[in-house]
Amino acid sequence: MAEAGNGSPTADYQRFSEKYPTGVLYNDASKAKNQPTTSKTSLVNHPEANTDGKPYMCGECGYRAVQKSTLYLHMRTHTDDKPYKCDQCDYSASRKSSLDQHLAKHTGDKPYMCGECGYRTSQKSYLSRHMRTHTGDKPYKCDQCDYSAAQKSNLDRHLAKHTGDKPYMCEGCGYSTSKKSALSLHMMRTHPGENL
Numbered sequence: 001m002a003e004a005g006n007g008s009p010t011a012d013y014q015r016f017s018e019k020y021p022t023g024v025l026y027n028d029a030s031k032a033k034n035q036p037t038t039s040k041t042s043l044v045n046h047p048e049a050n051t052d053g054k055p056y057m058c059g060e061c062g063y064r065a066v067q068k069s070t071l072y073l074h075m076r077t078h079t080d081d082k083p084y085k086c087d088q089c090d091y092s093a094s095r096k097s098s099l100d101q102h103l104a105k106h107t108g109d110k111p112y113m114c115g116e117c118g119y120r121t122s123q124k125s126y127l128s129r130h131m132r133t134h135t136g137d138k139p140y141k142c143d144q145c146d147y148s149a150a151q152k153s154n155l156d157r158h159l160a161k162h163t164g165d166k167p168y169m170c171e172g173c174g175y176s177t178s179k180k181s182a183l184s185l186h187m188m189r190t191h192p193g194e195n196l
Contacts, residue, residue, distance in 0.1 A: 054064035056071040060078045065071040076082070076094035084099040085092045088106045093099040104110070104122035112127040113120045116134045121127050129151060132138070138148035140155040144162045149155040160166070160178035168183040169176040172191050177183050187194075 052064075054066050056065045056068055057063065058065075058071060058074055058078075060075075063071070063074050065074060073095060082092035082094050084094070084096050086099060086102055086106075088103075091099075091102050093102065101123055110120035110122050112122070112124050114127060114130055114134075116131075119127075119130050121130065132150040138150050140149045140152050142148065142155060142158060142162075144159075147155075147158050149158065157179060166176040166178050168178070168180050170183060170186055170191070172194060175183075175186055175190070177186070
């Protein structure tokens with residue numbers, strides 16, 4: 001059974017507010033970068049603010065939320081606060097829903113099935129992504145050419161062709177590439193057995 005540890009929302013929120021006071025609401029997004037992100041209370045609410053219905057903003061990255069509690073959950077991405085622990089391995093999560101998805105790996109439970117080919121998965125979003133193989137739907141479009149992709153990760157890789165970005169670099173010889181798999185292949189072929 002998974003444990004929430006001390007991850008009750010109320011206790012966590014109080015502890016978080018004291019430890020990490022941020023999430024100030026800005027009523028002018030252009031001023032947000034120059035405003036302090038701390039205050040006596042962790043969230044300041046200005047109802048008159050023009051915020052497109054998302055009045056709570058993360059002071060670290062600009063993420064916006066409709067509710068304080070949603071912003072609070074988001075803030076865990078900046079603090080590495082992961083109170084939900086798996087009792088079968090060392091996995092921990094910042095959200096209970098993430099832990100529940102993880103637990104499916106241990107149980108093997110795959111309740112979502114494709115009616116076309118019988119593919120089964122533990123998450124509804126994975127089934128939705130899989131269905132694109134049957135429909136041919138490619139919702140992720142490149143804004144610089146007519147390329148489109150079924151998955152965002154494929155579009156992200158494609159965009160590197162336009163930007164020339166090559167974030168994966170070999171420490172041994174300086175070779176760089178836009179694809180992690182290409183760097184792995186380079187390491188096996190060029191530097192076999194080396195611990196770089």
